Amino acid sequence: MSDIHTSPKRSWFARFFLSRYASFEFIIGSFLTVSLVVLVLLSGVLFPGGGTEVNLIARLSEPFQSSDFPLGTDPLGRDILARIVHGGRISLLVGLFSALGAVVVGTVIGLFAGYYRGFLDAFVMRFADVQLALPFILMAITVIAIIGPGIDRIIILMIASQWVQYARLVRGSVLSLREREFVQAARSYGQSNLKIIFSHILPNAMGPLIILLTLNVANNILLESSLTFLGLGADPQTPSWGGMLSEGRSYIQTAWWVTVFPGVAIMLTVLGLNLLGDWLRDEMDPLGQTR
Amino acid sequence: MPATSSPILSVQDMTIEFGVGDFAVRAVDGLSFDLQANKTLAIVGESGSGKSISSLALLGLLKNIGGRVTTGRMAFQSALLGDTVDLAQASEQELRQIRGNEIAMIFQEPMTSLNPVFTIGAQMVETLVLHQKLSKKEARAKALEFLDLVRLPNAKRLLDSYPHQLSGGMRQRVMIAMAICCEPKILIADEPTTALDVTIQAQILHIIRDLQAELGTAVIFISHDMGVVSEMADDVLVMKASKFVESGTVKEVLGAPKADYTKALLAAVPRIGSMTGTQAPKLFDIPGVTVASTSGKAINEVIDVNVAPVLEIEDLTTRYDIRGGLFNKVTHRVHAAEKVSFKIYPGETLALVGESGSGKSTVGKTIQQLVEPVSGAMRYHGRDIFSLPAEERKVFQKQTQYVFQDPYGSMNPRKTVGESLVEPAWVHGLVKTKTQARDLAADLLTKVDLPAEYAGRYPHQFSGGQRQRVCIARALACNPSLVIADEAVSALDVSVQAQVVNLMMKLQADHNLSYLFITHDMAVVERVSHRVAVMYLGQIVELGTRQQIFENPQHPYTKRLLAAVPVLDPGHRPNRPPLEGEIPSATRAVGDEPEIVTFRQVSEGHFVGT
Numbered sequence: 001m002s003d004i005h006t007s008p009k010r011s012w013f014a015r016f017f018l019s020r021y022a023s024f025e026f027i028i029g030s031f032l033t034v035s036l037v038v039l040v041l042l043s044g045v046l047f048p049g050g051g052t053e054v055n056l057i058a059r060l061s062e063p064f065q066s067s068d069f070p071l072g073t074d075p076l077g078r079d080i081l082a083r084i085v086h087g088g089r090i091s092l093l094v095g096l097f098s099a100l101g102a103v104v105v106g107t108v109i110g111l112f113a114g115y116y117r118g119f120l121d122a123f124v125m126r127f128a129d130v131q132l133a134l135p136f137i138l139m140a141i142t143v144i145a146i147i148g149p150g151i152d153r154i155i156i157l158m159i160a161s162q163w164v165q166y167a168r169l170v171r172g173s174v175l176s177l178r179e180r181e182f183v184q185a186a187r188s189y190g191q192s193n194l195k196i197i198f199s200h201i202l203p204n205a206m207g208p209l210i211i212l213l214t215l216n217v218a219n220n221i222l223l224e225s226s227l228t229f230l231g232l233g234a235d236p237q238t239p240s241w242g243g244m245l246s247e248g249r250s251y252i253q254t255a256w257w258v259t260v261f262p263g264v265a266i267m268l269t270v271l272g273l274n275l276l277g278d279w280l281r282d283e284m285d286p287l288g289q290t291r
Numbered sequence: 292m293p294a295t296s297s298p299i300l301s302v303q304d305m306t307i308e309f310g311v312g313d314f315a316v317r318a319v320d321g322l323s324f325d326l327q328a329n330k331t332l333a334i335v336g337e338s339g340s341g342k343s344i345s346s347l348a349l350l351g352l353l354k355n356i357g358g359r360v361t362t363g364r365m366a367f368q369s370a371l372l373g374d375t376v377d378l379a380q381a382s383e384q385e386l387r388q389i390r391g392n393e394i395a396m397i398f399q400e401p402m403t404s405l406n407p408v409f410t411i412g413a414q415m416v417e418t419l420v421l422h423q424k425l426s427k428k429e430a431r432a433k434a435l436e437f438l439d440l441v442r443l444p445n446a447k448r449l450l451d452s453y454p455h456q457l458s459g460g461m462r463q464r465v466m467i468a469m470a471i472c473c474e475p476k477i478l479i480a481d482e483p484t485t486a487l488d489v490t491i492q493a494q495i496l497h498i499i500r501d502l503q504a505e506l507g508t509a510v511i512f513i514s515h516d517m518g519v520v521s522e523m524a525d526d527v528l529v530m531k532a533s534k535f536v537e538s539g540t541v542k543e544v545l546g547a548p549k550a551d552y553t554k555a556l557l558a559a560v561p562r563i564g565s566m567t568g569t570q571a572p573k574l575f576d577i578p579g580v581t582v583a584s585t586s587g588k589a590i591n592e593v594i595d596v597n598v599a600p601v602l603e604i605e606d607l608t609t610r611y612d613i614r615g616g617l618f619n620k621v622t623h624r625v626h627a628a629e630k631v632s633f634k635i636y637p638g639e640t641l642a643l644v645g646e647s648g649s650g651k652s653t654v655g656k657t658i659q660q661l662v663e664p665v666s667g668a669m670r671y672h673g674r675d676i677f678s679l680p681a682e683e684r685k686v687f688q689k690q691t692q693y694v695f696q697d698p699y700g701s702m703n704p705r706k707t708v709g710e711s712l713v714e715p716a717w718v719h720g721l722v723k724t725k726t727q728a729r730d731l732a733a734d735l736l737t738k739v740d741l742p743a744e745y746a747g748r749y750p751h752q753f754s755g756g757q758r759q760r761v762c763i764a765r766a767l768a769c770n771p772s773l774v775i776a777d778e779a780v781s782a783l784d785v786s787v788q789a790q791v792v793n794l795m796m797k798l799q800a801d802h803n804l805s806y807l808f809i810t811h812d813m814a815v816v817e818r819v820s821h822r823v824a825v826m827y828l829g830q831i832v833e834l835g836t837r838q839q840i841f842e843n844p845q846h847p848y849t850k851r852l853l854a855a856v857p858v859l860d861p862g863h864r865p866n867r868p869p870l871e872g873e874i875p876s877a878t879r880a881v882g883d884e885p886e887i888v889t890f891r892q893v894s895e896g897h898f899v900g901t
Contacts, residue, residue: 181700182711185762188659189715189769190688203705286705286749 025279032272036265040088051082051239063257072257074247078239080257084265087239090151092269094240095221098158103213105159106166111197111205113167114174125171128164136161137226144232151234154227158220169212173205207281214277218270241266297368298325299476299509300349305363305379307341307348309356318344318358320533326477331503331510333524333541335517337556337784338755341533342513346479349378349511350394351386369393370476392422395470397463399482404466405454411438412450415469422473437468440505441498459647460491464498471502478503479511484519488646488811493855496523515784517560518814518857521545529553545861559789561814563856567842572640572819574796575789596896599673600634601772601805602658602691607631607667609650609657613878626877627653629829630887631667635773638799640806642816642837644852645826648877651809654826655775658807659693660684689719692766696778698758702750708761709746712736715768735764739794756787760794767798775807780815792819813856817841822896825849828877830888835897845899 039046055077063072063080071080113121140157147153177183178201186196225242227233234240241262248258307319319341326332334342347353348360349367365378371393372385381389398404406414412434419430431450438446441464454462463483470478480499484492496519503510514520520527521541528538529550537550548554558576566573608630613623627650635641645651656662658669660676669676676687692715695701702711709732716722722731733743739760750758759779766774776795780788796819798804808820816823816837823840825833825848833846844850879885888900 181695181697182703184661185693185695185701185765186703186714188661188688188693189718189765190685191714191718195718199706200703204703284705286751 023279023282025275025282029272029275029277029279032268033276036088036269036272037092039085040092043085043089047079047082047085049079049082051078051084051086052237054078060251060255060258062255063261071261072255074244074258075251075255080244080261083239083244084241084262087241087244087262088265088269090234090238090240091221091224091242091266094151094155094158094224095217095269098155098162098220099213099216101155101159102162102216103166103209106163107170107202107209109163110167110170111174111202114171115178115193115197115201121171124167128167131161131164134161136223137230140227140232141230144227149232149234154224154233158223162216162220165216166209166212169208170205173208174201177201177204203284206284210277210281210284214270214273217273218266221266221269299328299368300326301364301366302326302345302349303364303366305345305348305365306361307344307353307358308361309358318533319348320535321363322530322535323363324528324538326509326511328476328509329503329507330525331512331523332526332528333512333514333520334528334530335514335520335556336530336536337515337786339532340530342530343481345530346396346481346511346513349477349479350390350396351378351381351383352390367394367477388422391418391470391475392473393475394477394479395473395475396479396481397466397470397483399485405462407454410451410453411457411465415450415465415472418469419472434468434472437472438465440471440502441465441468442494443468460487460494463487463491463495467495467498467502471506471508474506475508477511478508479513481513482515483512485514485516489813489855489857490646490851492519492857496857499523516857517545517557517785518562518859521859521861522857529556541861545859556786557859559786560859561789561812561818562859563814563817563853564841564858566817566837568838570836570838572796572821572837574793575818596634596636598636600636601639601672602635603668603670603673604634604654604658605632605668605670607654607657607669608665609653609662610665621881623878623880626650626829626879626885628657628664629885631826631829631831633824633831633834635805635807637772637805638803639822640799640808640820642808642810642820642823643826644810644813644816644823646811646852648828649826650829650877651826652777653829655693655777655807655809658773659691659775660688661693686719689715689769690771691773691775692769692771694759694762694766694774694776694779696782698755698762698782699750701762702758702765704750706749707746708732708736708748708750708753711750712746712761712765713768715765719769721769731768735768736761738767738798739764754787756783756791759783759787759791763791763795763798767802770802771804773805773807775809777809778811779808781810781812788815795819813853825852828875829885830900832888832900833898834890835893839894839897843893843897845893845897 055073057077058069058073059075059077061069061073063070069079069081071084074080074083109124113124139161143157144153183196183200186200222242224233224240225245228236228240228243229246236243244262245259248255248262251258303323305319305322306317308315308317310316322345324332334345336342344353344358347356349365353359360379363379367376367378367389369376369389371388376385376389378386412431415434415437416427416430419425419433420427423430425433434450435446438449443449443461443464449457449465457465483499484495487495499510500523502508512520512523524541526538527541527544529536529544529552531552536552537544537548544553545557548557561575607628609628611625611627612621613625614620615622631654633641643651643654653662657664664677671687671690676684702708709729712732712735713722713728716731717728722728729746732746736743736745741757741760753761780791783791792815795806799806808816810816820837822834822836824831825840825846827848833840833844833849840849841853844853890898891901893899
């Protein structure tokens, strides 16, 4: 129905940027996110060495001094810029996929538990309570010890532990939304439960979900580094932002650049995603009440 | 008190704005009035007219919601500060002394204006200790005294009760007791009875009148209900869209209004008793709005009871279980509907009236299959619906449609109105393509007198009345034969209410619709209905044609209900006996079955429970 009023003259791209959609959050957020993704995708072309070449003569070079190592080198003389661009592969992969996986699983479970209540709800929520009581690292050590380390396993492990927070969040919203009159109205004209859940309840429960999702990405990037540090994550040879942070830890007094630049990379990623998340949440709310 | 004495409060040329600079919105524009001690000034107007904002300004509470008084004076004769104070200029500290002490306020929602975690006593004592510098013990004694004054039985026990243990009417009385416990000079009552049932409303109004006589308080009474205003006010001030319209004594303004707006407002007010002697429902006569739109078929005058009914309800019983105890067993049941039987004929409006908790909405929801009944039969065009399998039953949700009370809540805020409108049609396969859906949405909007282009808008871009029209349009999407209107016009302003009611009657004539009109508002019922069923504690106690119920009520409850309705008759103070007590609860222990009302026929089609 909404397409009744769209003016046909300009291209969709021009319309988009001229419309109310183009906001500060969107421009900055999409710029940061898109450029990061492009950099990471092109990492193999830009730095064919993979950021693993050791150059002990140039170890701990300061940044902004030579064009060979614009952001300096680490204790083994590896180019920090190259490592950041390559490290982005693992960090973004783990951060994004674990958060997305958790949001999908948690949301679906939360929606059904909150809507149908009863045994399903009681079971799922008690299970969630138990899971929340288990320290993640402890669980990770145990599971990895059994199934062996690897990126894919870390992602699955993160999803398995983090769906809980989404499920609880969504369930809370659903409990109040299912009593709202528009849901009753939909029931009164015979709308099916699935349709009610996904087309009436879910869109109204999205706001807090998106915020939690963007925060979760950042957390998971750091969590991946802890796991790598414990030797449960990726091969320590492969660069990752979290891994770089923990390696540079002991040099922070003498060579600040080893930790600061990967930190900045994480910060920019999170900032970009947060801005995009804020924008998305506002755009999806026709009332603009959260603005 | 002679009217020439200087007013206790004199507001001159008050202007209130929200926002800053170019974005400033005027909420009140140049309002002036005088308030005399011991008098009641009623400020009337529709929602958004600025009446509540004005009262908040008097208390200096605008800052909290982002507004400010830009010009004007509010001269208040404060005994406490020993001088005339301009409330617009007063410091926050001065205002704090006046607030709750010399000027007190009663809010609309008794459910939310008491803090749920403190006892009634604690909340009253807090006010008294703060303003009157009493010791805790003295304050408690005084609180008790005022709870007695608002006719709350068992006041001593109430002091130690929590708000949730009281009914709505009792809570509002506690609010009044709290407001007057410092013996204020001015009492501002902002729609104090809007959320209450009529019989409870009558009690509260009675109490406010008594208190005024006893304490000599000046009252500013804010209301949209002309009947209540006519009973309560000495003077009336009419506001429209943040501007002053007219003011004068209640006889002048309500009896012989000068401004066109006041005339239109009064014309839209349903007056109980105004239909005496007529048989058919009648449209509201709204000046300025052409009645030509009702051309075509007229409303059915008399309902032919010899044809087959659209819907027949027999011994419908719906109960809600209340679980408790160690093993979560059912300990109590709410007997929301108990052996309810009635028929609805084609083209007929059957009004189902009663107060909150009478089970009238439950009956509606059971018919719409939103609630499962315990027992009983429901025959739709002769087919027994409850005996059908679930899949076939769903088809009947197409034939009956439900319109909810709250037009703000009953549409998904994230969908355009066009999407919401046609959703029922998608569900029942009446539209198959997007083009069809678009055409249907446009068609439905035109039916309810809205431009078809509005389909692309979101619900929040509509006014309350427009939104309720959209909800009615959605109900028509599947060409139903029965529409259940659950308090569908109760939340609307009077002029809008009149328009929506007219629209519903017009649609009834055009499509031969049947309505089950669920409401507590007897005056509207008198206008729209062919037959009336009165419900009390889950059972129908009286059933008859409109004329039979309104002109010859038989059951004591029906009589009480009708007597409690405020009458728009300026100068006339009702002399109804003060009703005591609360409506009993329909919650019963398991096994404690209520007594079933048996009917006797008074005259043709008029049944009264005994």
